Amino acid sequence: MYSFEPTEEQKMVIDAARRLAAREFRPRMRDSDEKGEPDPAWMDEGWALSLLPASIPEQFGGFGANSALTWVLAAEELAWGDLGATLALLAPNLVALPVLRAGSPEQKAMHLPAFCNDAWAPGAAALMEPRIAFDPFALETKAVRDNGGYRVTGTKCNVPFALESDWILVYAALDGKTQALLVPTNAPGVTVGERERNMGLRALPLYSVSFADCAVPASHLLGGEQGCDFDLLLAASRTALASMAVGVARAACDFALDYTRQRTAFGEPLARRQSIAFTLAELVTDIDAARLLVWEAAWNLDQGKDAVRAAAFALNFSSDMALRTADRAVQLLGGYGYVRDYPVELWLRNARAFGVLEGIATV
Amino acid sequence: MISFENSDLIKEQQRYAESIALERIRPLARYYDAYEHEHEIPWDFVRFIWDTGRKGLDALMPGAEVPDEPFMLQIHTSEMISWGDVGFFMCLPWPALGGNAIQNTGTEEQKNRLTERFRGERPTWTCMALTESHCGSDSSAIRTRAVRDGDGWVLNGEKLFVTSARKALEESEGFMVVWATTDPGAGRSAIRPFLVEAGNPGVRIMKLENKLGLRASDTAVVILEDCRIPLENLLGGGEKGFKGAMATFDSARPAAASSGLGIARATIDFVKEELGRQGVTIRYALPRRLLTAIERDVIDMETEWRAAWLLTVRAAWMVDRGIPSTVESSMSKVKAGEAVTRITQKGIELMGPLGYSERMMLEKWMRDGKIIDLFEGTGQINRLVIARRILGYSGRDLK
Ligand SMILES: Cc1cc2nc3c(=O)[nH]c(=O)nc-3n(C[C@H](O)[C@H](O)[C@H](O)COP(=O)(O)OP(=O)(O)OC[C@H]3O[C@@H](n4cnc5c(N)ncnc54)[C@H](O)[C@@H]3O)c2cc1C
Numbered sequence: 001m002y003s004f005e006p007t008e009e010q011k012m013v014i015d016a017a018r019r020l021a022a023r024e025f026r027p028r029m030r031d032s033d034e035k036g037e038p039d040p041a042w043m044d045e046g047w048a049l050s051l052l053p054a055s056i057p058e059q060f061g062g063f064g065a066n067s068a069l070t071w072v073l074a075a076e077e078l079a080w081g082d083l084g085a086t087l088a089l090l091a092p093n094l095v096a097l098p099v100l101r102a103g104s105p106e107q108k109a110m111h112l113p114a115f116c117n118d119a120w121a122p123g124a125a126a127l128m129e130p131r132i133a134f135d136p137f138a139l140e141t142k143a144v145r146d147n148g149g150y151r152v153t154g155t156k157c158n159v160p161f162a163l164e165s166d167w168i169l170v171y172a173a174l175d176g177k178t179q180a181l182l183v184p185t186n187a188p189g190v191t192v193g194e195r196e197r198n199m200g201l202r203a204l205p206l207y208s209v210s211f212a213d214c215a216v217p218a219s220h221l222l223g224g225e226q227g228c229d230f231d232l233l234l235a236a237s238r239t240a241l242a243s244m245a246v247g248v249a250r251a252a253c254d255f256a257l258d259y260t261r262q263r264t265a266f267g268e269p270l271a272r273r274q275s276i277a278f279t280l281a282e283l284v285t286d287i288d289a290a291r292l293l294v295w296e297a298a299w300n301l302d303q304g305k306d307a308v309r310a311a312a313f314a315l316n317f318s319s320d321m322a323l324r325t326a327d328r329a330v331q332l333l334g335g336y337g338y339v340r341d342y343p344v345e346l347w348l349r350n351a352r353a354f355g356v357l358e359g360i361a362t363v
Numbered sequence: 364m365i366s367f368e369n370s371d372l373i374k375e376q377q378r379y380a381e382s383i384a385l386e387r388i389r390p391l392a393r394y395y396d397a398y399e400h401e402h403e404i405p406w407d408f409v410r411f412i413w414d415t416g417r418k419g420l421d422a423l424m425p426g427a428e429v430p431d432e433p434f435m436l437q438i439h440t441s442e443m444i445s446w447g448d449v450g451f452f453m454c455l456p457w458p459a460l461g462g463n464a465i466q467n468t469g470t471e472e473q474k475n476r477l478t479e480r481f482r483g484e485r486p487t488w489t490c491m492a493l494t495e496s497h498c499g500s501d502s503s504a505i506r507t508r509a510v511r512d513g514d515g516w517v518l519n520g521e522k523l524f525v526t527s528a529r530k531a532l533e534e535s536e537g538f539m540v541v542w543a544t545t546d547p548g549a550g551r552s553a554i555r556p557f558l559v560e561a562g563n564p565g566v567r568i569m570k571l572e573n574k575l576g577l578r579a580s581d582t583a584v585v586i587l588e589d590c591r592i593p594l595e596n597l598l599g600g601g602e603k604g605f606k607g608a609m610a611t612f613d614s615a616r617p618a619a620a621s622s623g624l625g626i627a628r629a630t631i632d633f634v635k636e637e638l639g640r641q642g643v644t645i646r647y648a649l650p651r652r653l654l655t656a657i658e659r660d661v662i663d664m665e666t667e668w669r670a671a672w673l674l675t676v677r678a679a680w681m682v683d684r685g686i687p688s689t690v691e692s693s694m695s696k697v698k699a700g701e702a703v704t705r706i707t708q709k710g711i712e713l714m715g716p717l718g719y720s721e722r723m724m725l726e727k728w729m730r731d732g733k734i735i736d737l738f739e740g741t742g743q744i745n746r747l748v749i750a751r752r753i754l755g756y757s758g759r760d761l762k
Contacts (some may be wrong), residue, residue, distance in 0.1 A: 001433065002368070002435065003365055003366045005364070005679055006364075006365055007364050010365075069365055088631065134650075135649070135650065135653055136650070137648070137649070139582070176645065231648060263529075263753060272760055272761055273756050274743075274750075274762075277747075277750035277754060277761050278743070278746045278750060281697070281746040281747075282697070282746065283747035284749065285668075285698055287695075288674060288677075288694060289671070289673065289698055292669055292670070292673035293366070293666075295365055296367045296673065299365060299367045303368075308647055308648050312662065313662075313669050313670075316662060317670050340680070355651060360511070
């Protein structure tokens with residue numbers, strides 16, 4: 001039977017995430033964007049929610065089981081606060097959750113306990129490549145077999161926390177298929193390059209990273225010898241991004257709604273004009289639709305069903321919707337939408353990331 | 364706990380409805396479109412539904428053993444039957460809009476009368492008359508007059524676009540729910556629903572509309588001329604007024620949405636099958652910018668369909684649980700009206716000149732599909748409903 005009612009536990013997670021977003025993310029969002037650094041309070045306070053340890057089984061140091069649904073419920077709320085903060089706080093997922101989903105028993109035992117400590121620890125994944133034709137299914141970064149292990153060569157971009165993490169989960173083409181390898185950041189051949197300077201997500205430390213004939217032991221191939229199901233990992237990543245797109249859109253829509261209700265022009269509140277009210281009606285409708293698509297994708301993941309299509313629909317719809325919503329919000333604020341005293345220009349820059357950037361979040 | 368799993372009952376019903384669509388609807392759909400007024404009612408189909416098929420569609424019937432989620436079952440059925448053909452869906456002998464109005468405004472006795480009607484030997488239809496020639500969206504401006512006269516009411520006026528009036532009033536012993544005003548100066552507060560039985564003197568069909576699509580379904584102009592009805596035909600004994608009309612929308616809108624999405628899915632299924640025959644595969648997981656234009660179009664059609672469908676399913680879920688769903692029901696209708704319009708128009712483009720030709724059904728589905736954004740509140744009216752609610756505005760604040 002269909003149901004659209006989160007569990008009591010999930011409702012508590014939603015509440016906690018909402019409070020964190022309002023209390024810690026929003027007030028610091030502008031400063032962090034200008035400075036180009038995540039605020040340490042985001043990770044300190046955010047880690048207290050224990051979202052990740054609650055997703056890791058006891059035998060690996062956590063106290064629960066992973067639920068994509070719970071993640072997307074939380075991630076929407078967090079991203080309503082700030083997308084940069086959300087991606088920073090959830091960066092450990094980038095290593096922990098693929099290992100949890102697809103790792104060998106040894107890999108789980110080796111990597112998961114590091115994400116169950118009292119303090120936040122960064123995680124890094126390298127999927128994107130700096131070229132127009134970047135295709136996650138046809139990577140230029142290659143892993144070749146060598147001496148019972150692998151050698152990885154290639155250049156990646158937009159790798160979160162590459163400098164701060166001990167490990168990077170590197171996606172590379174192996175025998176023509178995309179696979180993932182756990183590579184220590186200090187391994188010979190790994191060079192962390194410059195901080196990326198993107199139009200948005202400026203609070204999130206993203207780096208370019210290059211791999212020059214970097215030797216990786218066989219045991220570091222995610223999933224062990226048989227590798228991993230990359231389609232599944234990509235679907236999980238897209239579902240995560242789509243949920244955050246819903247959060248960003250909601251932020252922009254809420255703001256524009258309040259603004260147009262208060263601002264008067266020609267003798268009455270702006271929102272009393274149909275062209276504005278109808279725009280808002282369309283935005284809230286699409287936000288709801290996007291959320292349902294995200295939930296469906298997450299539900300498919302949790303049920304172990306094929307989630308590729310559901311995730312594609314969710315991200316296809318949400319990325320477009322978030323960009324449109326942020327754009328409309330800027331439009332509805334007029335000149336104030338364009339200046340950095342107001343948050344909507346930031347949401348527009350951030351919203352453009354969806355549908356362009358891949359692999360920087362996962363559930 | 365959030366779930367996207369359908370109940371077994373609904374899955375079974377969908378399979379049953381699909382077999383009806385394939386065997387008893389699709390083969391006739393083109394004919395009924397081509398001969399809009401020459402054709403009779405599709406009696407074979409109707410009798411089949413009434414006599415045998417009804418067991419499968421029973422949940423649509425009042426008084427049937429009520430499943431856990433009657434409305435959820437209904438939208439899945441209407442989606443699938445409309446996937447077969449939306450005009451045939453409108454010909455289903457079931458309570459439809461008139462029944463909906465009685466369920467929302469009638470007394471127990473009146474509801475029982477409705478139930479009895481659907482237990483008889485002969486297929487029965489109902490219809491609902493709100494729209495008039497000078498007003499549709501602004502339904503509070505209706506002029507059809509109801510005057511109390513001794514032991515009855517006398518109705519006078521002209522009703523436009525009454526779906527199934529011919530079936531309800533001439534082809535069966537059905538009835539029509541008429542919205543009329545007891546005091547033309549008083550606006551919505553004086554509007555009441557009345558029940559007019561087939562065969563009642565003073566009611567007649569003046570004209571059947573010639574339409575863009577939906578041609579298997581009759582849409583009539585109905586004249587009420589000194590139409591005298593007994594007192595007990597005032598629905599709800601006069602207590603439920605215009606609000607009752609509005610209450611019917613909470614379920615009528617997702618129902619219309621589901622029907623439109625059936626048409627849209629017919630288009631998507633057909634286009635994908637044809638493309639498949641041409642060797643086109645759709646690479647769902649590829650980043651958008653690497654897709655071909657056709658792949659993008661197909662994925663966008665499917666995405667929009669799914670978005671609208673999930674809004675519809677959510678509204679139905681709320682209706683079944685008695686959760687007020689005015690906004691959510693309007694959302695489903697806005698999205699579905701837009702989705703079916705765009706998807707059916709795009710389907711023709713993708714198939715080129717053949718898509719435009721009557722050799723395929725796409726052109727018919729596009730003509731049929733447009734109705735979904737017009738009735739049960741136009742796209743704009745449903746945007747108004749949503750906007751007023753999210754802004755906390757009254758009808759005066761936002762016109
Ligand atoms: C095939 C068919 C079957 C139908 N079946 C029935 C039936 O069974 N019973 C029944 O009672 N009616 C029925 N209708 C009528 C239908 O509900 C109306 O046509 C519809 O409500 C629109 O009303 P209207 O045609 O008077 O258009 P109008 O209300 O005149 O609207 C014209 C245009 O103006 C827009 N508009 C109107 N008001 C506003 C506003 N405040 N703000 C912004 N835009 C606005 C509308 O959205 C529309 O685009 C049917 C119609 C058709 C075509």
